[in-house]
Structure formats: structure tokens, C-alpha cells
Amino acid sequence: MTTARSLHLPLEGVRVLDLGQFIAIPFCTLWLAWLGAEVIVVESRRRMTSRTAPPFAEGREKEPNASGYFNHLYSSKKSVTVDMTTAEGRDIVRRIAGVCDVMVDNFSTGVLEKLGLGYEAIAAISPSIIMLSNGAFGRVGPMANSRGLHSAVNLFSGVADVTGYAGGHPRLLGGVLPDPLSGTYSGFAIMAAIYHRQKTGQGQFIDVAMHEAMLTLIPEAVIDLTMNDVEPQRVGNRDRVHAPHGIYRCQEDDTWLAVSVKDENSWVAFCKAAGHAEWLNDPRFATLDARRMNISALDMAIEQWSLGQNAHAAADLLQRAGVPAGPVLRLDEMLDNEQLNARGGVVSIDHPVVGPRRQMALPWRMDSLGVEYRRAPLLGEHTREVLTELVGVSESDYARLEAGGVLS
């Protein structure tokens, strides 16, 4: 675990109020927390963010401190339990917002305003607050109130229009990508807004639409359609320009090899390494144009070869010959992947309830700045600390709020 305490953390001194749910905003603030921001999560037994969601540690189903969903996404954050359905609870949340630099949410559009916690209300007490609000369809526009989880965003964003097998129907990109992708854009936008505020003192509201985050993946298709009236196509793993470009079946069940040939040198290297030098003289494959014309025959010929190969060994063979290639990794294999591990890309975080668990770390390294991986908080672990030390709730008021159920 690389906890370089001697180095400054990039976001030291930045305090974030996190009203996130699902993955998008919790993922955004996960990286902010690792980078040193103090992230205060407001939840309650009525609204337990993702603590009720699987996967759970074995034998600990439904325990609020045993959810992998929560413990992965809330590493390095603080948990404060406040019941926002009560007026006093909402007042506490406003007071926390008043001492934060940044506030984030991904409720359905309008929920925050109904709670009296919208941007106008918070900016009235804290004008320089940076508020980022992440919605499936954004916070502005006729569809702002539409509901949708990641799969709806995927279907709406246009990405599904270019995802699919040749000639087949639209398919969904994996990894619930609209969530972490829009969360990553959110983190970048927040840091840019912090920079701006440091220069000018000005805070602001940031509207993130998950579908617009996805749209950044498909500029070529958008431009070809709007400029040339060319309809998007689903072409499996093939590329518009290069060939071969594919994912080929290997010897063991459901194992696959990705091969990407970008120029004639690597085509020659590929044919020789695969033991099929005769393809170089085959008129169907001799030139890029010919290969594109005969792409089905080419893909079939390559698969005849790859079916006799182990995916990892074949990737090594092609790499040694100078051809970009790699095995398709399953998600469980990624945790053990030697390259990711060699670079500190997988971090093990210990936790009093579920023990040490591995997850993906920040994917970049910094030589002059630190990052900090701490365990996820237990439910309500920081309620007293935040209320009494940070927002100045007196001990007697704290006792009264607690007895009244506001802090549960």
C-alpha cells in the first residue's frame, strides 16, 4: 500500500460534502479523497447509499459495514448519519455545506431543491461554494427529469449505435461505464473549478449529464453522420481503417486474443510469427485494401490459427515479433495482473469488518505528490467529530439531536 505520508497530497485542505448515490458521484469523490480531499458523506439508516447493495462479504449479507459496493467506493471518506427527511437534519446538512468548498450530488433532478439544499439555497449562505450535480440527462433541458440508470444512458448516448456484432443490433458497453466515466469528468471539472476559485474567489454550479460524458467516446461517428450523412455501423471488433483488428478465439474455453495490425511492417511480422508466411503472397491479404475487402476470410484464417494457441503465449509470441497484441483479461484476472500489480495499480485495504480487500488504485503515479488509501468508514463513524468539531454543534444539542433520531 503506497501511503506516502511525507509528500503533500494534491487536494489537502479541500473539503467536499458528498450526497452521492449509485456509482457516478461516489466514484468521483473516491479519487478526490485518495488525492487528499476531506470527503464527508451524509447518509442515514433511511438512506444508506450503497451499504444495502451486494456484493457482501461471505456470511455478512445485508450488514451495512460489509458491502463491497460501499467499501470499494467509500475508501478514505467520512460517514456522517443525518436524517434529511427531518427539518433539523436538513439544517445540519446546510451547516456542513457552509464549511465545505465543494458539494456534489446525483439525486434525481429537483430532489435537492425540494430539500432546500439546491445551489441557490447553499450559495446564499456560502457564495463561493462549488456545486456539481450529476444527472443521467443533466439538470437542464426538456429531458432533465427523465429517469435512467447507466443502461438507459448507454442506449441514449449514441454509443450503443456503434457497439455490436457485424450487422447486428445495438449492444451495451460494459463496466456500467456511464457512471465511472461521468464521475471522472466530474472530478476533473471540480478541480478546474477549484483552480478558478483560488484565482478569483468565484464559486459556481456545474451541470454534468452522464449521456454527454459518453458522447465524448464517439466523435468520428457523430461527425461522419452530420457531415456526410453516413449512418453509424456496427462492425464487431473491426476498425474503419486497419486490418486485421480483432479479438480471436483461443484454445481454452472463452479465452481470447486481441490483435491490432496498424501498418505493413506489423502485418509481415504477424504472418511470420503465426507461421503463415504464405498469407503475404495471398492476393486476398497482400495489401491493406485487399485485407479490408476480404475481412471475413482474413478473420476466419486468423481464428483457425488462434484456436490452436494459448492466449497469453500467443500474445507473447506476437509481441516479440513486434505486433500489438494482448490477452482479453477477465475482471478477476485483472486483480492478479502482473503489470498492474508491478506498478501499484492494485491496492489492498484492510477493514475491521471484512478484512483486507483488493481494488484498483489510482491509475497514475506522481513523483512529487502523495495519495492516501484508507478504509471506508463504518456507518456514522464520523458523525460526532464532524458535528461537534466542524460545524460547532454543542454537546447538549448533539445529545438532543441524537435522542430525537435526527442522527440515525
Place this chain on the structure above:
Amino acid sequence: MSGNAQPSIHGPLAGVTVVELGDGTAGPYTAKLFGDLGADVIKVEGPEGDVSRRRGPFPDGRADPEASGLFMYLNSNKLGAMLDLDSKPGLADMHELLGRADIFITNIPGKRLEALGLDAKTLRARYPKLIVTTISPFGADGPWADKLGDELVTFAMGGMAYSTPGMPDAADDLIKEPPLHPACFVAETIAGLVAAEGAMAALLGRGRTGEGCHVELSQQAAMASLQIRDVMTASYVGSRYNRLLNPVTIGRMPNFYLPCKDGYVTVAGPMEIHWDRLVETMGNPAWAKSELYSTEIARTANWVALRLKLIEWTMTLTGDELHAFAEKSQLPIFPFYTIRRLTEIEHSRVRQTFVEVDIGGKQARMPAAPFKMRGTPWSLRYPAPRLGEHTAAVLKDGLPA
């Protein structure tokens, strides 16, 4: 093309100077994100130009390095300098630019950077306040450091290929439907975005330390780090599940991707209340009340049969009809939109989701800002540079104020 240029407005990163030595999507996209927020970005290209100048899409399919759609998108809001880094004067000019820069961004191969003396170690020593941002397929060290990787290979080794088609979609057949990569640059765009977040963090960190930083990103790791939902499952359940439909990958029930009368819809009702609303919307069919489907556990156990029951219903309705039901009862049901439809709807117009551009004399639309900052709004300040368009200007006159 300068006719498109609008008066400079101050973005949140006004005053930040970025030098980009990028190629393709990843590095150029990092720099574009800075340019979009008001930083002064100087893109340095060699005499042959960025590879995406040769990729298109081109107006009417006619190849033209000054009218490649992908290049125009990735390099708007930048100035362009053409430098021959293999010549002494070219390299000297590069150092002149670096001497004035806050951030350097590159995704060209590490070996080439070393040969030019532009590797991170050398630059960090020579320019102690510079933030050096490097993107490589697998990172600068480790057993795969020198291997060849690109969009497809890092996508596959970052776990995304195996998880596509993904939840609540899945492969119908493990042999006929391989792990899938979409026809776009997913891994490179994500690497570009993540590198921008890293460089931005380092810029804020520099405000505290006064020191530069090497932000060193692996494209494979960037892809992998976004796989949080599937990795948490592997970490907690440890299961090795295949790519076919199954309750482990699909999550809480019902959560389906289904055909309808005129296309496809997603039906995501992960919570009890969603299920109740869904049953009501279907007109309270008797089967839905049976104990086979009345609890989440039962729905998960009987998900195969449940899927078929739902298809019977969705096939009687169009995507828009299903969506109308959903809007009325706050149900997460949503239909597939083509890109064409997305470009035509009022929501896109109101949000300024797309921006009009001129590409080689033809009008086109590109994605605009992926987030809207009210205090510092995005604009297309200037279109992508022609090769070497601003070489003299940025070297002789210094950077624009």
C-alpha cells in the same frame, strides 16, 4: 477557418500554458480538455503531422490532412506549431516552448522521448516547476513496459472487452459473440481524460509545493480503474462467471435489456418499489403476483423465465410507448436512440450538446463540452490548427495574452 474564431473568453484555466506533443487520441484529448477550459495549448507536430489527420472522417470521404473530422475534434481550442524535433533548431524551439509551459503532455513512445532528451527525468531536472504528463500503453515500468499496446489491446487488457456486451446485456453465445470492442476510441479517450485529471491534480498540488510533477499514466490501468463495479464483485465474491446472462453479472432484478416492437429497451427496476410500479404498468398480470416473482430473491432465482415474461409484454409496445409509461410512473425504462435521433432532439439543442463546425468547407457537428460550468462557460474559441499554422506566432511573439 479563422472565421470560426470567437473572442477569447476567460475559462477557469485561463493563464495556464500547456505544450502538447501528442499523437492519435489519448494525449491530444488530454490537451483538448485543458484548451476547452481556457488554457493556452500549443500542439507540437512533426512534419508528417498527427496520425489522426490521416484518419478522417473526411468531407465526402476525400482524404485531406487539413479536414479530418477526428483531428478537428481532438485539436480544437489549440494553437499549432510544426517543429522538426530531429533537427537542432527544432529541438531548441521545443525547449523554448517548454521553458514557458506549466504542463507538458505527451503520449509518444518513451524510447522516442528519451532519444530526443524529452523524457520525464530529463525534463523534471531541467524545468523543476513543469508538470510532465506521460501516457503510455502499460506504464513506464513493469514487465509489460516495453510491449506494444493500442486502443484495442489496452481495452482488452483493461477488462472492458470481457465485460462487453455488459450489464444488463450479455453475450447470447460464447463462441459466436466474442468479447466486444465498439467502433470508437474508448480506452484512448479515457486515458486522455484520466491524464487530464492527474495533471489537474498536480497543478493544484504545485500551488501548495511550488514544485513540478511527473504524472505517469498507464492506459491499461486507466481502463482497469474504471471497472469498479465488476472488480468489487471479483474481490468480494471471488466468482469466475462467464459472459452469458446470469444473476451475478446482471445485478438486482429485474434489470434487463430487451427487444420491443421497434427496437430495444432497457428495463431496470432494481428496487422493490420499481418492481411494484412495473407490475402496475403491465396491468397487474396474474403471473407477476405469483410467488415465483414476488420477492427479489424469487425474481433472481427465476430470472430466465421472468425475462421471457417481460419480453412478451415489451414486444407489444414501441420503445417510445414504453418510455411514456415509464415517465408517468417514474420507472427506469428507456429506449435505444440512434445517433441521428440524438442530434435532432430538443434536449440536445437546449443543452448545446453539439457544436457546429466547418470541416473543409462542409458543415458538421461535434460533441461540445461534456460538463457545463455556469460560471465559466465552454466555447469553441478556435478550430483545430492547420499543420504549423501558428509556428512563427508562438515562437516569435510569445504566447497570446
